Amino acid sequence: MAMQPNRRQFLALAALLAARPARAAGRLAVIDWALLETTLALGVVPAAAAELKQYARIVSEPIMPQSVIDLGLRGNPNLELLSNLTPDLIVISNFYDYRRASFERIAEVLSLPVYLTGEPCLPILRHSTLALGQRIGRPEQAERLVTALDAAIADLRLARRxxxxxxxxxxxxxxxxxxxxxxxxxxxxxxxxxxxxxxxxxxxxxxxxxxxxxxxxxxxxxxxxxxxxxxxxxxxxxxxxxxxxxxxxxxxxxxxxxxxxxxxxxxxxxxxxxxxxxxxxxxx
The missing domain is CATH 3.40.50.1980 (Nitrogenase molybdenum iron protein domain)
Known part of the structure; x- marks a missing residue:
């Protein structure tokens, strides 16, 4: 079994991706919910994503467009349907790297970290947001998302002291x-x-x-x-x-x-x- 990358390796990968020239989004399929909400917040509507009914019950913002096709369970998406949709890019997190080989037989895969055991998650999420924005041609929007988070935390600190x-x-x-x-x-x-x-x-x-x-x-x-x-x-x-x-x-x-x-x-x-x-x- 392959060893899981550690936080330093994940953040190095995210930094490398963020430094590359921005590319157009193309047709996206997104498996992880954190990256799905980020994709939508960046202004990109994926062709497909996973567990959309449950997602809609829990995540009210950003709103999920009805055009997005449901691939089924995040841990066991419908690969035949995914293949028929001919995505240009499949976006997954470290939670789904164990299925990466199956996804790579269909399209290019972008895997980004979201949560790592024992590690503060906000720096990881910031890096992955910037890397995703760079990869799908939304670098300025990604910067604004990260800036908005920092501003909201600063407002919280000031308001609640x-x-x-x-x-x-x-x-x-x-x-x-x-x-x-x-x-x-x-x-x-x-x-x-x-x-x-x-x-x-x-x-x-x-x-x-x-x-x-x-x-x-x-x-x-x-x-x-x-x-x-x-x-x-x-x-x-x-x-x-x-x-x-x-x-x-x-x-x-x-x-x-x-x-x-x-x-x-x-x-x-x-x-x-x-x-x-x-x-x-x-x-x-």
Missing amino acids: PDGRPAMAINLGDRRHVRLFGGDTLFGGVLSAAGYRNAVADTRYSMTAPVGLEALAREAEAELFVIGPLPPGGGDALAGNALWQALPQVAAGRVHLLPALDHFGGVATATRFAKLVVGGAAAR
């Missing part, structure tokens, strides 16, 4: 369990970059397995940013949940309910998250 205060980005699994986003995740990375102390341990670029709600009480002074979707019943169910209402953060009004966001999103999702945190939400 976290100054090292603890914070947690979480997702509620059900009435009794919660998932926590660590420092190598998208939401944890934005909070840390804005000046919060992420009160969650490392989580392998995703989030923890569900833990009991009572775990949140261990960081009683933390602000809680709840990433949607909420469990059935939404905010009303939380209002009637005795375990939730007993949390010190709830009693102090330091809980902010946010809409659904892609846990493995790209620069556009990171920017939206930062803006949502600045805007705040109803405390519960």
Whole structure:
């Protein structure tokens, strides 16, 4: 089995791609969701992408045009359909490198990193955004996306003035369990970059397995940013949940309910998250 490239190798590749002359986009097929949202944010509509119905439920911005053809599961896309579409370029992330040989039999493949275990993801996403923009002929748009993220984080730092205060980005699994986003995740990375102390341990670029709600009480002074979707019943169910209402953060009004966001999103999702945190939400 081939060894997985490390962060330094991935970033070197992204920097090399970003330094090359820009090329026209051509017909694109995009497998990874972070790179799919980035492609759309760059103003390019791919010919095809994967798991579009689920994508539309989670990622509301940028809007997915109806012309994009659904290739099926990200981990097992329909290769016959993909081949029939005759793409000029297939865009994947490091998550799908294990299928690269199959894709290369159909078209040129561009593989870019999005998340690496134990590594802050924002520098990786910035590099990959610039590299993708350069490859598909949208370098100026890519620069604007990265600049917009940096501006949103700066606005968050100014508006909230976290100054090292603890914070947690979480997702509620059900009435009794919660998932926590660590420092190598998208939401944890934005909070840390804005000046919060992420009160969650490392989580392998995703989030923890569900833990009991009572775990949140261990960081009683933390602000809680709840990433949607909420469990059935939404905010009303939380209002009637005795375990939730007993949390010190709830009693102090330091809980902010946010809409659904892609846990493995790209620069556009990171920017939206930062803006949502600045805007705040109803405390519960």
